[in-house]
Amino acid sequence: MMPQTINAKLPTQWGEFTIHALEKMPDGKEHIALSMGNIQSDPPVLVRIHSECLTGDAFASLRCDCGPQLEAALEKIATEGRGILVYLRQEGRGIGLVNKIKAYALQDQGQDTVEANINLGFKADQRDFTIAANILDILDVKKVRLMTNNPRKVSALETANIEVVERVPLKFGRNPHNEAYLLTKHGKLGHLLD
Numbered sequence: 001m002m003p004q005t006i007n008a009k010l011p012t013q014w015g016e017f018t019i020h021a022l023e024k025m026p027d028g029k030e031h032i033a034l035s036m037g038n039i040q041s042d043p044p045v046l047v048r049i050h051s052e053c054l055t056g057d058a059f060a061s062l063r064c065d066c067g068p069q070l071e072a073a074l075e076k077i078a079t080e081g082r083g084i085l086v087y088l089r090q091e092g093r094g095i096g097l098v099n100k101i102k103a104y105a106l107q108d109q110g111q112d113t114v115e116a117n118i119n120l121g122f123k124a125d126q127r128d129f130t131i132a133a134n135i136l137d138i139l140d141v142k143k144v145r146l147m148t149n150n151p152r153k154v155s156a157l158e159t160a161n162i163e164v165v166e167r168v169p170l171k172f173g174r175n176p177h178n179e180a181y182l183l184t185k186h187g188k189l190g191h192l193l194d
């Protein structure tokens, strides 16, 4: 089945975005992209690939850095007047919401974010970023400036023939509750954080 896109206006506190709802995607999930300005033209467009995190995005959880990263990305796009936020439905690095809460419970007992995933029978990170490349293809975007600290996102796009002309670090939302979590991302998952 061919993917389908439904577009509508989405006014936000940062300005007016277009919301693109994508259905009939290869993984069967309903993904979302928010765009602002003319995204197809030159120069390469500012892009954020954000993984769903209900606790951080909606409940302002301090266990991770997702909420502040989401807001900072939308604000940066709005400041440039041009860009795309791809919102991937890959909650909990792809293990799902309930499993992420199970991982949190193990972390409450002293495990780190990677050990908890492994003990639940998952890989440290179950996400597949090729779906983000599919979405950029559908939006007819070929060259991007990617806001991320995760080198895996850069290589996944390049493997899928989306050129990443620049990696823009996105370091927001550090707090005493997520200090250990960020250290583990840096030490075990390869995120470029200092």
Ligand SMILES: Nc1nc2c(ncn2[C@@H]2O[C@H](COP(=O)(O)OP(=O)(O)OP(=O)(O)O)[C@@H](O)[C@H]2O)c(=O)[nH]1
Pocket (backbone or CB within 6 Å): 049, 050, 051, 052, 053, 054, 063, 064, 065, 066, 069, 090, 091, 092, 093, 094, 095, 099, 100, 103, 104, 113, 117, 147, 148, 149, 150, 153, 170, 185, 191
């Ligand atoms: N399994 C699991 N997932 C988590 C945990 N904390 C946050 N997440 C999920 O991790 C995803 C965000 O990934 P991160 O590793 O924080 O960052 P990233 O997307 O790889 O990298 P950046 O582009 O630099 O933000 C979201 O889907 C969150 O729901 C956790 O302790 N366990």
Ligand SMILES: [Zn+2]
Pocket (backbone or CB within 6 Å): 053, 055, 056, 057, 064, 065, 066, 067
């Ligand atoms: Zn989060």
